[in-house]
Amino acid sequence: MDGGVQVSETTSKTNTGAGRVENEGPFTRFLRATEVDVRLLGMIVALLAIWVGFHLYGEIVNGRGAFLSARNLWNLSVQTASIGVMATGMVLVIVTRHIDLSVGSILGFCAMMMAIIQVWVLPEYLGLGHPLIWIITVICGLLIGAAIGAFHGYLIAYLNIPAFIVTLGGLLVWRGAAFLLARGETISPVDTTFALLGGGPYGAIGATGSWIVGILICLGIVSLLVSGRRQRSRYNFPLRPMWAEIFLGAVGCGVTIGFVLLVNSYYWPRGIVRQYVEANNITTPVNEIFISHGFAIPVLILLAVGIVMTFLTARTRFGRYVFAIGGNPEAAELAGINTRWVTVKIFALMGLLCGLSAVIASARLNSATNNLGTLDELYVIAAAVIGGTSFAGGIGTIYGAILGAVVMQSLQTGMVLIGFDAAIQQMVVGGVLVVAVWIDTMYRNRAK
Structure with a gap:
């Protein structure tokens, strides 16, 4: 008798949950998947x-x-x-x-x-x-x-x-x-x-150094997604849909590349370039020299602190x-x-x-x-x-x-x-x- 009641209640809850999932909008399903x-x-x-x-x-x-x-x-x-x-x-x-x-x-x-x-x-x-x-x-x-x-x-x-x-x-x-x-x-x-x-x-660190950092970040994002999926599979945890994994990786790498393009598009001021040219005996006209700032050292420090603190709190x-x-x-x-x-x-x-x-x-x-x-x-x-x-x-x-x-x-x-x-x-x-x-x-x- 009790067992029949429990099965009935469970079935009812399951049906209700299934109905809730079916009634979810595309945005809610997207958030749940990703x-x-x-x-x-x-x-x-x-x-x-x-x-x-x-x-x-x-x-x-x-x-x-x-x-x-x-x-x-x-x-x-x-x-x-x-x-x-x-x-x-x-x-x-x-x-x-x-x-x-x-x-x-x-x-x-x-x-x-x-x-x-x-x-x-x-x-x-x-x-x-x-x-x-x-x-x-x-x-x-x-x-x-x-x-x-x-x-x-x-x-x-x-x-x-x-x-x-x-x-x-x-x-x-x-x-x-x-x-x-x-x-x-x-x-x-x-x-x-x-x-x-x-x-x-x-x-x-300039344009070249910034691209190196950006590539390393993209590789890190991909490796984290891959290792996370393997860990979930190993312990039989629910897996995100493959499209969600690809979407997260694409967004993370896209934002990283966009940030690299942004910092590399900010060039040294003309006055600083002129000092650099004079100090290094460069003959190229100042108005033809464009030197990218790239990632500033404080930003790299913040990035390193974020990685270390995330590892400290999560692992x-x-x-x-x-x-x-x-x-x-x-x-x-x-x-x-x-x-x-x-x-x-x-x-x-x-x-x-x-x-x-x-x-x-x-x-x-x-x-x-x-x-x-x-x-x-x-x-x-x-x-x-x-x-x-x-x-x-x-x-x-x-x-x-x-x-x-x-x-x-x-x-x-x-x-x-x-x-x-x-x-x-x-x-x-x-x-x-x-x-x-x-x-x-x-x-x-x-x-x-």
Whole structure:
């Protein structure tokens, strides 16, 4: 009797599910087949709308749209790097239901420390322009950032001080410490090799190097799709249709090739070309020389960080622990996870990434100022949340955070191009952050 009821119910559910699949529209079937995240797709659409909107605004008001130019998009990619690097670490912080308000101040402090080391200290011992100066400086910046982050993590995990309070205090302490280090002075110029890490004509890899990177990325995309399909087949998991695999590979490689064409279409300014011609005794007229920027070094750093952080979160025990803690901290601790030590490591990693962002930001400015990194914490948090990281914990992606950083930087760059002042820019950033959290709340309520 009971068995008959169970079979009947199962049959009913199966028929209902089959009817639901049959009633799905083509777009829904496409999303289900390709397994594309709806929120990711929404971010891409919003990003394209922002780009087109700012460009058309420039066309209408100024008679010339500048946003979609190769120059602006190349600069946008460089400007995104610093925020994007920190946003990948903020994902882990927010996933574990914490927050870090000190990232901008840590960036400023690390930048000031690195400037002092490479401008005031190392030249006294190694000599001006020594090839080890930039290497020692970068290592010191990363270690200082990691140490600060680990200290914050210790206060949060072992002294049970809320992360909001610890990092709010850190925001004030490290900003003040950066001011005291140089008495409010701007320290410049930085080491010439160090400055290349910030981008610019000489801080890029050129057309040939960019094509090599693009081909490697395309090969990586294809290999990931192939290996992923093999893994699914090995463990009898459902496979995506072959057309979906081909579509994903084609889109990924197409976007990569398009990006390579874009960065290679932005040429050195005539003034830089003239200096290059004079320095190398080139007889060809300047107006006949076109040298592509290619990928800027900060963009390659962001790409490398994204790959490493994705591997760390998806393929390591540490990454599984992070999401387990975010999903249910009490259950994770009962399962034997040392939640306190993992928290320390998360904040140490966040500090390390702040140090790396300090390298990019100070190298790009060729100096360290007391205001470097001011309000970056807002852009970093907003980038992570826009990218799908939930304040409720347990949900977040690295690629989403990087895309969120592109969205935030696009808004800021677009507002600068159309002449919005700093006050309006801050208002827009605050509004976008609130809307992003509201969308996340609505999304989670619908998923229940």
